[in-house]
Each structure stands twice: as C-alpha cells, then as structure tokens.
Amino acid sequence: MLKIYNTLSRKKENFTPISKNQVTMYVCGPTVYNDIHIGNARSVVAFDTVRRYLMYRGYQVKYVSNFTDVDDRMIDRAAEENVTVFQLADRVIKGYEHDVSQINVLPVTVRTRATQFIPQIIDFISRLIEKGYAYKSEGDVYFRTRKFQTYGELSDQSIADLVVGASEHVNLEEQSRKVDPLDFALWKGQKGDEIAWDSPFGKGRPGWHIECSVMSISELGETIDIHGGGEDLKFPHHENERAQSESLTEEPFVHYWMHNAFVTTAGDEKMSKSAGNFITLHEALKTYDANFLRFFLVQTNYRKPLQYSKDSIAQAKRNYDRIAETSRNLKAYIDGIEPTKTDKSNGSSLVEDFKKRFVEAMDDDFNIQNALTIVFEYLRWINKEVINQLSSLDELNNIQNLLIDWLGILGLSEPKTEEITDQEILDLINQRDAARESKDFKLSDELRDRLLNLGISIEDTNNGTKYTKK
Numbered sequence: 001m002l003k004i005y006n007t008l009s010r011k012k013e014n015f016t017p018i019s020k021n022q023v024t025m026y027v028c029g030p031t032v033y034n035d036i037h038i039g040n041a042r043s044v045v046a047f048d049t050v051r052r053y054l055m056y057r058g059y060q061v062k063y064v065s066n067f068t069d070v071d072d073r074m075i076d077r078a079a080e081e082n083v084t085v086f087q088l089a090d091r092v093i094k095g096y097e098h099d100v101s102q103i104n105v106l107p108v109t110v111r112t113r114a115t116q117f118i119p120q121i122i123d124f125i126s127r128l129i130e131k132g133y134a135y136k137s138e139g140d141v142y143f144r145t146r147k148f149q150t151y152g153e154l155s156d157q158s159i160a161d162l163v164v165g166a167s168e169h170v171n172l173e174e175q176s177r178k179v180d181p182l183d184f185a186l187w188k189g190q191k192g193d194e195i196a197w198d199s200p201f202g203k204g205r206p207g208w209h210i211e212c213s214v215m216s217i218s219e220l221g222e223t224i225d226i227h228g229g230g231e232d233l234k235f236p237h238h239e240n241e242r243a244q245s246e247s248l249t250e251e252p253f254v255h256y257w258m259h260n261a262f263v264t265t266a267g268d269e270k271m272s273k274s275a276g277n278f279i280t281l282h283e284a285l286k287t288y289d290a291n292f293l294r295f296f297l298v299q300t301n302y303r304k305p306l307q308y309s310k311d312s313i314a315q316a317k318r319n320y321d322r323i324a325e326t327s328r329n330l331k332a333y334i335d336g337i338e339p340t341k342t343d344k345s346n347g348s349s350l351v352e353d354f355k356k357r358f359v360e361a362m363d364d365d366f367n368i369q370n371a372l373t374i375v376f377e378y379l380r381w382i383n384k385e386v387i388n389q390l391s392s393l394d395e396l397n398n399i400q401n402l403l404i405d406w407l408g409i410l411g412l413s414e415p416k417t418e419e420i421t422d423q424e425i426l427d428l429i430n431q432r433d434a435a436r437e438s439k440d441f442k443l444s445d446e447l448r449d450r451l452l453n454l455g456i457s458i459e460d461t462n463n464g465t466k467y468t469k470k
C-alpha cells in the first residue's frame, strides 16, 4: 500500500484518496517575474514524478498548478523593464512552459493564474469577513490568525513561537493597520497607480496566500487529496492557505501535505534568487542534456536536500548513460532476433519480482533511491543474463516493457539509437585526436569504432579530422 509522509501529522500515512480511482492534487507554482532556477525545477520534477507514479498505480490524477502573476516583485520588475505586469507574466510563462517541457514534465490538467480568479477571490474574502475571520483596515483586508484554533500546526510552531517570529519581521507601516501582528493580508489596497481591481473593500489586489486557497477549491473542491510545494512554502504560505480555507469551509482543506527539500550548492547553502547562487533551468539546458538534468533532479528522495555541482551532474550523466546504453542494447538484441525462435527460459518470475520490489520502494513515500537501486540491479541482470542469452520473444518484450514503464515513471525519455548531437560527435573526435597524439592507438581505434557504430565515418586529412553521417 502506498504511504505518503504527511507534513501535518509528521508521519507516513496510508494513502486513501477521496474518490476511489481519482486523485486531486494542487501544487504551488512560480511567481512569474523571472526564469525558474534549478531549485524551483526540483519541486516541479518531484511532484511530476509523484503524479506519474500515481498514474502508474492506476489513478486518474487531476493536477492543478498556478502562476502567481501579480505581486510586489512582479510590479517592481515590470516597472524596471517598462512593460505591464501582464506582458511580463506572458513572457516568463512562455519560457517556463518551454523549459519544463524539455525536462519531460507532463502538462498540468489545469493551469490557473491568480489574475483570472479575482471575482472568486473577492467572494472568498467577503465571506471570511461575514464570518468574522477577516476585517477591513484602511483599504487592506486582514485575516484574524488567532481565531483559527490550530494555526501553526502544519509548520509545527506554537503561537508563542509565532509571536517571536513576527516581532523579528516588522513592517511598521503595515503593522499599524493590523489588529494583531500575526494577522496576514488577504487584500492589499492600491498604492499609487499600481495595478488594481475594484472590490467592495476598495481598489486593490489579492495577497499571495489567498489565491491558492481559492484556485484549489474552485478547481478541485473544498477538500483535496494532495497539496504540494517546496518546504519553504510550509510557513507562512501553506499555514495561511489552510487557516483561511478551513475557516471558511469548516472542512479539512488537504488530506496529505507534501513538501520537497531544497537544492543546495557548495557549503550546503540553499539555492535561491536572494543568495545569488542559482543557475536557471534555461541556462542549465544550454549546457546539459535534458535527460541528465531530469535524472539529476529525480534521483534523490524528495524530502532530502539535493546537492548541485558539476560533479553531481556528471554522476547523473553516468547513471543515465548506464540506463540508456542497456536499454539500447536490449532493443537492438530484440530487433535482431528471429521471430520464430522461442526458446524456453525462466526469466518471467524474476521480472515479476523486480516489478514488485520497485513498487514496494516507491510505495514507501516515493523512495526513488531504493527504486533506482532496483533499476540498476535489473540493468546488470539484463546485461549478464538476458542479452544474447534469453531468446523467447514474449519474455524479452516483457523485460523491455518493465524498463520502459520505469523510465516513464522517472520521466526519462526512451533513449534513441540515432540520437547524437554534432557536439557529441566533435567531443568523440577530439578525444580520438588526443589519443592518437599520445600514441594510445587502442583507445583511438575504440573511439573510431564507437563513431562507426553511431553511423559516423571519419577521415583524417591535413586539415584535421572530417566526419560524415551515414
């Protein structure tokens, strides 16, 4: 049975969705003021993998994620670039969608944008005011945090802790409009001529937290199965989402709260825009193959920090290459086998065993690291006992299909035989030139053969090595 670690209860719980065969999932998306970095991409990949595994387990997954397309940072950035907030959002969203599709992230079922839910947000806030959970103050609207009895439970903080925390981040101007320092903004009154919408509370725009409550409830209902995001969203964002949603509906907002850990860089520092130690997904895709990046992002259990460095990407590349190579070799072997040949063999029960062990690993709160151990064991078995050994086509297809299923869950593309870029060809040629220069003819011959196998023939001329593709 699938178990998921629930941040709220701080333990692994059996997963029972609200509807038998369907899972509702809401994952907080980016604020679209600039390109996402590798740290943000990890969250996207972690929840894409959760979704893929749930689909593999037979659930239909309704997956909703948002773009925060209006907030202070967007307003500031749009002003700097002399464009409207909408123009900025449209441009960043286009880049985001392109980049995440490169690393094989499935398109969401529904993508919501905060600015498309303004009437619903206004209605939600109005009802919170009617119920006494929110109040107007000089054009803003605030949520009465202490009125929600279990506030702090999700992020495991007491009200006393929160009071201390709030006193450390005082915005005096805003504080003067709040009844209690713990209260948070649901609606922000317009300042100057910044972007604003009409509302019964005056012209303004929604606070950040309210949009996710409204979009989740509008698209998926009052209670959903899974709500996910990076662990930095636990507090205050998710704590506030939970407080305002449950105050209004008097129903549990979310059954399973999931949070992924950060990507860290040298010195275990969190990768972030503010620390300036980030690399954007867009930049990374210029340097690294999308499959290596996907492998890098998916390989570590989602609740553990993932260290980003050139070495860790190189390691991910080696591991991905192992999978790709075996997958290609197995395919070539199957393609080359005579269809009539149906020798008896006993691989089937082993395949079932591998399949079961992979599911057991993933059922344990998506334990990718254990699942990958099984994948690599499977690759060794294929190389040793299957290729050139087994020849029952049914069995071989069965063995290949399991590998394809796993690649699908991990979000890795099926390796293609003919896929070699010009840069990769040049790299191999340069390696061969270097081998010849150092008189390592064995290596240089091996590299020539490898190129030939890839359909590349080379010719040594006075002007260097030339190559032609077959």
Ligand SMILES: [Zn+2]
Pocket (backbone or CB within 6 Å): 027, 028, 029, 212, 237
């Ligand atoms: Zn959110």
